[in-house]
Amino acid sequence: MNRNDYDTDVTVFSPQGRIFQVEYAMEAVNQGSACVGLAAGEYVVLAALKRLPSKLATHQRKLLPIDEHLGVCISGLTADARSLCKYLRGECLNHKYVFGSELPVGRLMSGLADKMQECTQSYVRRPYGVGMLVAGADKTGAHLFQTCPSGNVYEYKAHAIGARAQSARTYLEKHYDGFAALAAAGDKEALLLHALRALASCTEAEEELSVDNASLGVVQVGSGFEVVDGTSMAPLIARLADFNPDPPAAAAAAAGTAADAAAADAADEDDDMAMA
Amino acid sequence: MAAGYDYATNVISSEGKVYQLEYAAKAVESSGTTVGVQCKDGVILASEKLMMSKMLVDSTCKVVHKVDDQIGVAYSGIGPDGKSIVGLAQNIAHKYKQNYGERIAPGVLAQQLGDILYAYTSYAAYRPFGAHALVCGYDEDHKESQLYLCELDGTVTRYWGTAVGKGARSARTEIQKLKLTEKTCAEALPLLAKILHTVHDPSKDKPFVLEAGWATDATKGTFSRVPKDVLAAADAEGKAASEADGAAHGGAAAAAAGDA
């Protein structure tokens, strides 16, 4: 990282109008392991790569359920993510107490964005060092959001964050047009396999997706958020090798670009215990 | 140049400048352009919302917002800062209605908003907002629509038409030529779309989505987002007009975008 004179306080603009402390916080997201999300029809699917901090440890949790209709996938500082999750859960519970219904995802994201923005404007705080993909379903449909330490919240059709996420983003852009048909046909499994396939392109060189290091989440309008991992994910992992993203020609092209992107994204970090 | 006098908002340089404010304004100058104009029958805000990815949903990260029945706010600058300003404006409108039982006038809201923006420029513990806000709405006492610019240093000015953001300078020049106070909002919208297309340089800038909201006689002073079909038609018309101009003047569009 280049040091410069304007990068130690979150309350200082650089002569170009940048806030480096926020940009550095954004970097924490890129250091975390990959998260993939895609929204199609009434479904949103999340997939995450879990890190093993030590051989004597369990894999770190990446997917956190928030409410019946909502779950998040985190990349960056785990502790910051847990604190934000506490906020999200509180907001959802509060809404349920007051209105007896599930909090619309966009409203929740708006509140979260404001909360995260506040930390970028005061000397006594620091930006949150975590990015999240949020999958939720409400009466306006199924939504996928990305949150950033900067306080930006984006709604995406499909997106990936974290280390080597560019290759997953390339995969998703390539195949996104096919997702709507799968969603319309109710083929949840195919959507999950697409997410896993996108995630597979974010693994380290020797690493393969397994029931231990991957986890999946899916939310469907009307039927809530569900985490799919461990044994319930085993059949999907088993099918992954044979899974042929349609059409075959596009798949081959995607695999090619994914490999390029992975190579370009080679700069890597070793096991940082604080990073999820 | 600034030699150590440019690190904090509560320090003035020997030239009498608060450099942090100028740096903050730089953040606005690198973001999408927003224009606001007062017309014969109402007021319009229109914005060039830059989209950093084609996988983004079109409606995300709105820059034109409704803050009360009759008032809209749009911003250019750092997105989260702008969104936060919108929240402040909503709070001001809400509190005013609670206290006085009637809707706030746009001028009062703009001034109160300016006071908050100003406060953020005068404490060491905070930084200024990295966004300018345009406030527009219907003033029930004066029976007219009004447009205000709240700058990040706290300055509040009423305008007939103005622009902020990357292409602000050339957009303002264009607005001055149009005599929009003699036109209706419906007539003005495609012209504003044309300006935004003209200051946008597809070879350098990210693609953008046109956003617009208005409070007109037809909406009975209520601020509302311009209906999708009307906006799409204005967008297409503006784009075509901008391209026709560009072809005629041999890349004047690119030059116009470059001057910011």
Added chain:
Amino acid sequence: MAAAAMAPKLSASSSTAKELTTHPIVTGSSVLAVKFAGGVMMASDTLASYGSMARFPDVQRLRQVSDGVIIGASGEMSDFDFAMRLLDELRVESECAEDGAELDAGEVHHYLTRVMYNRRNKFNPLWNQLVVAGTKDGKPVLGVVDQIGTAFEADFTATGFGKHMAVPQMREHWRADMTEGEARELLEGCMRVLFYRDCRTINRMQIAKVTATGSVVSPAYSLDTEWSLKSFKKEASPEDGSW
């Protein structure tokens, strides 16, 4: 002095005690509501009484919250105004969010339930019986909440004096598959009886309905009445009237 020797007067209105609303001042009487096939219909008169005086004859007690939700109120009219102001704040918040996630009748009813129960627990109730009508996922919703937070949903309901005078008629005549016309006939029948029997009502009423396609509150109108009925005459008594 004799006055100083007297024991201090203990009452809720002494200067040391804080006295909150213990009774309503300007009140509206019954609200009636029934579900019918495809919607909900509501009726009330337009009187706000000051004690026993028919003080304000043109007060709307049925109000539109949104396209899909209407509310009717018995009890203290200023508290009703306050509750409506809370709902209007929610409306503005929702419109500013521009996400299309408007509150449905179920949510509005739930919200009012929380407000009313919360205020009752502060011993500072909103002195109303509120009836919320609307739709949720295309199905009719009819909910009630009162000043102590009692809340329920029902197929038909009445507040105020109507709880005694109208509900028995509704029990007898209500059917789930009633048409809009039948529902209106039932409500007008109940309103007519209430006008005959309830001293806090006038013959000037409104009717409102909500269906999946939206809601309307009618202008005020009067019912035909018949005072020569035998039961209204008490031959043995020197005065007229059945009570």
